[in-house]
Amino acid sequence: MNPYIAAAVAEMDKVPVSRLEYPGSWALDPASCRFLAAFVRALGATRILEFGSGFSTLMMAREIAAVQDNYLLSIDDSPRYSAMAKEAFDGSGCQARVEFRVAPLRPKFANSKLLLSYSLPEGLIGALGPFDLVLIDAPHHDYGREAVFYDVFQAVAPGGYIVLDDANREGMEKKYVRSWDAAYGQAIQPVLLEGIGNGLCVIEKFSDASPAAPPFADAVLTSLKTVRNLTRLLLRGEH
Template sequence: MSTETWSAVDAWFAERLRPRDELLAGAVAAGAALPQIQVSDLQGGFLAVLARAIGARRILEIGTLFGFSTIVLARALPEDGHLTSLEASAEHARVARGNLELAGLADRVEVRLGRALDSLDRLADEQVEPYDLVFVDADKRHNPQYWAWALRLTRPGGVVVVDNVVRDGRVLDAASTDPDVVGTRELTDAVARAVSDGKVVATVLQTVGSKGWDGFLVATLS
């Protein structure tokens, strides 16, 4: 199968299940100068369905980019819900905040600027209420640390989703020195230990589509 076929299948389903959304299209246009590494429409739909299915009221997102997944997840929240998104790039945060304002979601989303590990440390110091859903889509080399923080900040029964864990199959390469592959393999080992200890139930969903061959790690806390 070619990537063209994967993309065509994505488009066929998205046309029917995820009709064109002008606000999301505008967010993509506003972020055109930034890396186009946001989730696809269908992947965003998966996140939204998951958030609604667990009745998420509080969401933590690690990695904002220009706010595509942020908007999708924030829309899945109830009126009294709140989403905190962590972004290291001032330019990314600026564009994302503009997109959230246009989407009418600025009142329920806080974009925190700064290194994610520092922001997570501050959230812990603030003794924030535990999160229902954590979506990790940032620099992959730090995924093991993000996972450790997610375990600490997520409520029992809550869900953690980590994007880009398959990496075109490169995750199988134990000899890789690519920091993203190394980080993903270390993340998987950490999740495996949590599974063995009975702390979480976890799985990985491989995905193919307009974003190529990749996958989500999904875990729920015991």
């Protein structure tokens, strides 16, 4: 097994998750929080990018707080939950350099598919990288997390990692990982940790690469699903 993953699995039970601080079911599962913190420590990560602000932000920030030049950029599409995460972080006393940003979801073509993607200023993620670790724990529901990988791939340092939560979900995260695997081939190595929380997929990036285009049917079906998801998002009035 990958030595960093093995080290994190071996150490994760020693990571405390405070019952007083843990906000409940919307947050990353406690076991996943433990793994993530132990993984940040094992990697010696300094720069982290996160999609889905909340308790995971604090868990990772605490691990990098003592590291020089640490930086965590936490992105969420919800102003409300981003503000709640910032408030919890500010009240924690953690000294890590953490920046919270709100970026609404909008449709965008990525690797020949219409997907929902976070609307960030062009080039921002690349300019703030390279990142050692990216956590994908949002957007919620089935709005799709597929675009995030295409958006961040170039900003992840070779030898860096992308961790996807809820990786046991059929037809969603499992499908996204299959698509990324097919698109990036030898440039990445996904490892599914089925037994941790709702499943974590830890994806190592070996090298920079351009994604191979998906099969036409996949591109069409995924794009249609995005149109449905966008309609739901607009009807819910969240954007």
